Amino acid sequence: MKTIIIPTDFSETSTNAAMYAADLACAIQANVTLIHVVSLPMTTSEMTIPAETIDLMMRDATKIINQLKSRIEQRTKNTIRVSALVRMGDFIEETRSIAAQTDLFAIVMGLQGTGAAERMLLGSNALAAIHRIPYPVIIIPADVHYVAVKNIAIACNMHDVNETLPVRDIEMLTNTFHSKLHVVYISKPGKKMKSEVLPEAISVQNDLSALDPEIHLLENDHVEAGLLAFVHDKKIDLLVMIPEKRNFISALFHKSISNEVALSAHLPIVNIHN
Numbered sequence: 001m002k003t004i005i006i007p008t009d010f011s012e013t014s015t016n017a018a019m020y021a022a023d024l025a026c027a028i029q030a031n032v033t034l035i036h037v038v039s040l041p042m043t044t045s046e047m048t049i050p051a052e053t054i055d056l057m058m059r060d061a062t063k064i065i066n067q068l069k070s071r072i073e074q075r076t077k078n079t080i081r082v083s084a085l086v087r088m089g090d091f092i093e094e095t096r097s098i099a100a101q102t103d104l105f106a107i108v109m110g111l112q113g114t115g116a117a118e119r120m121l122l123g124s125n126a127l128a129a130i131h132r133i134p135y136p137v138i139i140i141p142a143d144v145h146y147v148a149v150k151n152i153a154i155a156c157n158m159h160d161v162n163e164t165l166p167v168r169d170i171e172m173l174t175n176t177f178h179s180k181l182h183v184v185y186i187s188k189p190g191k192k193m194k195s196e197v198l199p200e201a202i203s204v205q206n207d208l209s210a211l212d213p214e215i216h217l218l219e220n221d222h223v224e225a226g227l228l229a230f231v232h233d234k235k236i237d238l239l240v241m242i243p244e245k246r247n248f249i250s251a252l253f254h255k256s257i258s259n260e261v262a263l264s265a266h267l268p269i270v271n272i273h274n
Helices: 012-028 051-075 091-100 116-122 128-132 167-177 197-207 223-233 248-252
Strands: 003-007 031-038 082-088 104-110 137-140 151-155 180-187 214-219 238-241 269-271
Touching (some): 003 012, 003 091, 012 031, 012 137, 031 091, 051 082, 082 091, 151 167, 214 223
Parallel strands (some): 003 104, 104 137, 151 180
């Protein structure tokens, strides 16, 4: 069975993401692994953290993560296997290490949190960490709950798709959920469609032919706003991003992204590396 990894800092948002992941695991019959990384502050030769303090931090984290494990077991009626790990070190490195040893479906995280996860997603290095984890990462905004994934959309830049489109991962996602697949490309209005876009769209259609995707070539003054509008109009349940720009996903979650579109990204976004 595949495994869903759920990093948690025990915040409300990360706990909501854990509940989403639990429901997702039930839907696709996957195992769940909860992880919490205790990050120690930097020390110097003149200042070290007492071993007793470290032991206390690890014990407290173990107690809380086991409580969360019990909540998920109750929620899923013990129909899936749930495990819990507490590690000490760098959040990204520990998460990546655990993922590398797992038959992974995806890593599921909340968009906000109080600890290392918040710094990962919203700090000065916001999306750099997602680029450092070479596995699918599903971002769950606050207050988003699991619903059956009937429509999946891929935001595609229609550039070198034969080299950059992660066909196997897209096929895995779409077939796992038995979903309708949409591929969307958005350009600014008033500009002629670049001559290379149509051939790239044909390549996408051919590469994903087994999934019978719908290709959408759209225009909008703002790519992010156009994407949000498309997601709303087509009732998209899961948005697939292939990370390129560090600030693009942050823009999607900005509530006042444009005067014309009063939408926010209230759906899961999965980042798949090419």
